[in-house]
Amino acid sequence: MKLMLPDYNYMFEGEIAEVKDGVLYIYRPGAFKEVMYKLTYLIFGETECCFCHKKLRTDISEIDEDKYFSQITLDHLIPQEFGGPTIPNNMRPTCSRCNNLKGNMYLDEFMEYCKFETKIDKESKILKRKFKEELQLKQEKRKYGQIESIPKDWISDELIRTIYVNFWISEPLGVEYFKQEKFYKKYKRLPKLAIISQNRFLLDGFNTILLAKYNFSEKINVIVLENVYYKGFPE
Numbered sequence: 001m002k003l004m005l006p007d008y009n010y011m012f013e014g015e016i017a018e019v020k021d022g023v024l025y026i027y028r029p030g031a032f033k034e035v036m037y038k039l040t041y042l043i044f045g046e047t048e049c050c051f052c053h054k055k056l057r058t059d060i061s062e063i064d065e066d067k068y069f070s071q072i073t074l075d076h077l078i079p080q081e082f083g084g085p086t087i088p089n090n091m092r093p094t095c096s097r098c099n100n101l102k103g104n105m106y107l108d109e110f111m112e113y114c115k116f117e118t119k120i121d122k123e124s125k126i127l128k129r130k131f132k133e134e135l136q137l138k139q140e141k142r143k144y145g146q147i148e149s150i151p152k153d154w155i156s157d158e159l160i161r162t163i164y165v166n167f168w169i170s171e172p173l174g175v176e177y178f179k180q181e182k183f184y185k186k187y188k189r190l191p192k193l194a195i196i197s198q199n200r201f202l203l204d205g206f207n208t209i210l211l212a213k214y215n216f217s218e219k220i221n222v223i224v225l226e227n228v229y230y231k232g233f234p235e
């Protein structure tokens, strides 16, 4: 798939990456997530919530809470809990209230929920409870892979041994690995997709690769970013 990029050239601070003629070059190992956050703000702005359209407060006189909020965050449209990748295609700048409220809902679910979220009449309360029960069932099915959680055209099946893993991005077997392993044992599938560049360097998902290797998989579902090249070299 193609990574969303701004339509102008841009050099990232510290020269960790560069957007040049519609291609992203990453120069520093480990810079991937930081670059994805920055790209999302470059594309969608960093002063307005994409969901409620309130503005980021820039002056202490802007106290009207119906118009302003105080902290910008990034929401994953496809929640991380269901493997939503940290790329601008899947992220939007939002106020922290919308982000918290949306939680692990998909966008259409969140829109539905917003219709009765603030209402306190009896009927709305019943609707809310019903919605949450159905949501929980749906989420469990997603985890088992019975409902598609990521668009099929984002994913391809690749041989693990053809992916370059630069150990500069490695993390020790930590909390995150064991969390993913627990998911794998219960749902019999990998919870996260690895992300690789056009020149087949692993950009994100070190734990995913490890988990697949330890479980003797030859192939793995990955997102190949066609317009991203990794040009970093170990120092």
Ligand SMILES: [Zn+2]
Residues within 6 Å of the ligand: 049, 050, 051, 052, 053, 054, 094, 095, 096, 097, 098, 099
């Ligand atoms: Zn908002």
